[in-house]
Amino acid sequence: MKYRDFLRDELKGVIPDNAVLPSGFHLVGHVALLHLNSETMDYASSIGEKTLQFNRRILSVAARTGPTEGVMRLPSYELVAGLSNTTTIHYENGVHFLLDPLRLTFSGGNRRERMRLSRLVKEGEHVVDMFSCVGQFALHIAKSADVKVTAIEINEEAFHYLLENIRLNGLESKVSALLGDCRLVHPRKTANRVVMGYLHDTIGYLPSALETLVEDGGIVHMHMNVPEFELENKIVDIKETCRNSGYDSTVNTIHVKNYSPGVGHYVFDIITMA
Ligand SMILES: C[S@@+](CC[C@H](N)C(=O)[O-])C[C@H]1O[C@@H](n2cnc3c(N)ncnc32)[C@H](O)[C@@H]1O
Known part of the structure; x- marks a missing residue:
């Protein structure tokens, strides 16, 4: 029923x-x-x-x-x-997440995107997850391939669960975690791929993501809430931000879910070339 x-x-x-x-x-x-x-x-x-x-x-x-x-x-x-x-353990496609959902957000609507990203990641990559929370992207990525993942989180409580979840899933050799503001603590010139799972003015953090990439360039998956009528302008802004950091870019846009009337949650796959 x-x-x-x-x-x-x-x-x-x-x-x-x-x-x-x-x-x-x-x-x-x-x-x-x-x-x-x-x-x-x-x-x-x-x-x-x-x-x-x-x-x-x-x-x-x-x-x-x-x-x-x-x-x-x-x-x-x-x-x-x-x-x-x-406080509970949530199971999703082979990964266990310990968290308290009354204190931290765990979006069910992003599940398809988490799975898509796990399939895109290639063996040997270094992936940086800039807004890791309890490891929603980082742990799926680490489970899916022989990769190195750096997970960054600013909230101490979420960071505590992130560390617990790395252990719970036996991923200590693949995932390292950094506590702090990703604009300050992000590693430099080392990542092949950067995940930006944060929806609010994410483009402001894009220069930091670009500093994280290896010098030749790589891929940034930038999530953001965007009113439909502003979508084209956002792509122009993304390309300009990449240019200012020394990269040409190709941008593919994927609609993840509806956020509010007229506003979508999008992920921009930004392929950069030095
Ligand atoms: C809504 S959660 C998203 C979690 C996951 N990335 C996802 O998409 O399902 C956003 C997380 O980013 C963290 N965050 C926000 N600003 C940050 C910053 N400047 N540096 C690192 N983490 C940050 C928040 O504390 C929160 O845990």
């Missing part, structure tokens, strides 16, 4: 018949993350209890209380049912 129909049946007489119930949830390990509206939020604990019954893998249910904030992209959720320990 579909989740929304299940809730509708189970909560008959508890919630108004015309209430807009959630159509699904985002499952991270044992934690189901829900988006409720201002009306259904009043019934969050009833919805949470029924959500626990819907799927045996769910042991905790949390509802969103506000937007994801700041450069560290910290989510706002509150526990509404189940176990209060929301």
